[in-house]
Amino acid sequence: MRFTKMQGLGNDYVYVDCTQRAPEDLPELARRISDRHFGVGSDGLICIFPSEKADFRMRMFNADGSEGEMCGNGIRCVGKFVYDHGLTDQTTVRVETLAGVKILRLQVERGQVVSATVDMGLPVPQEPRTLQIMGRPYQARPVSMGNPHAVVFLDQIDALDLPAIGPAFENHPSFPNRTNTEFVEVLDETHLKMRVWERGSGETLACGTGACATLVAAALAGKAGRKATIHLLGGDLSVAWSEEDGHVYMTGPAVTVFEGEWPEDR
Numbered sequence: 508m509r510f511t512k513m514q515g516l517g518n519d520y521v522y523v524d525c526t527q528r529a530p531e532d533l534p535e536l537a538r539r540i541s542d543r544h545f546g547v548g549s550d551g552l553i554c555i556f557p558s559e560k561a562d563f564r565m566r567m568f569n570a571d572g573s574e575g576e577m578c579g580n581g582i583r584c585v586g587k588f589v590y591d592h593g594l595t596d597q598t599t600v601r602v603e604t605l606a607g608v609k610i611l612r613l614q615v616e617r618g619q620v621v622s623a624t625v626d627m628g629l630p631v632p633q634e635p636r637t638l639q640i641m642g643r644p645y646q647a648r649p650v651s652m653g654n655p656h657a658v659v660f661l662d663q664i665d666a667l668d669l670p671a672i673g674p675a676f677e678n679h680p681s682f683p684n685r686t687n688t689e690f691v692e693v694l695d696e697t698h699l700k701m702r703v704w705e706r707g708s709g710e711t712l713a714c715g716t717g718a719c720a721t722l723v724a725a726a727l728a729g730k731a732g733r734k735a736t737i738h739l740l741g742g743d744l745s746v747a748w749s750e751e752d753g754h755v756y757m758t759g760p761a762v763t764v765f766e767g768e769w770p771e772d773r
């Protein structure tokens with residue numbers, strides 16, 4: 508099985524072209540291939556299928572084998588994958604996800620995609636709530652970007668012990684489908700610093716849907732405007748929440764790391 512390892516801001520996935528044929532047990536493949544010691548090493552697995560509703564369909568699996576509805580850094584890399592591999596010659600690409608069809612605009616330089624802007628659709632924010640996490644109260648605002656997020660504003664995030672508190676947010680009874688959690692420090696109205704604990708994958712260097720959820724929560728709380736740069740451990744994303752259509756637009760890089768072959772009988 509051929510695969511391509513790609514990353515967006517260091518949020519890395521193994522990508523497999525499933526337009527002709529697909530491996531059988533995708534959750535099991537995701538667990539094995541994501542392992543950083545016994546596998547290729549990644550935050551998860553993303554498979555690209557044909558679609559009846561759009562140009563392509565993507566399925567994303569976390570490192571624990573669970574399936575996520577959507578992946579912001581991943582969908583930009585899907586755009587790069589299909590363009591660079593010649594599966595499309597279009598720079599506007601529609602991708603079906605479990606969170607609906609998303610539209611990508613690809614930026615091409617010297618024949619290859621370098622970045623993409625994604626129409627992430629309508630966010631679904633809820634009222635903030637107080638969660639008791641390891642004996643301490645935290646204010647968290649749930650925001651769905653098709654997948655679940657909880658955004659927590661803190662004075663400083665560098666010293667947070669995410670492996671200690673992350674799982675308590677992820678598995679809090681308030682989130683029946685578990686949640687991704689963003690820990691956010693507001694630098695100013697247009698600059699937010701964020702770390703993420705991802706459902707099913709743990710701390711990652713970046714999360715595209717999480718950056719979008721963060722901007723929405725910050726705008727609703729009056730902590731930011733409707734457009735900001737989100738600083739993540741792996742780099743910066745530009746996110747805008749349009750006043751016109753209410754959609755969130757995310758722009759960021761997509762990078763191929765290497766291609767390889769995975770033994771099918773492994």
Ligand SMILES: N[C@H](CCC[C@H](N)C(=O)O)C(=O)O
Binds near residue numbers: 569576577706711715
């Ligand atoms: N890193 C991804 C999100 C993965 C979300 C996944 N962990 C879930 O279970 O929803 C992103 O760039 O949007």
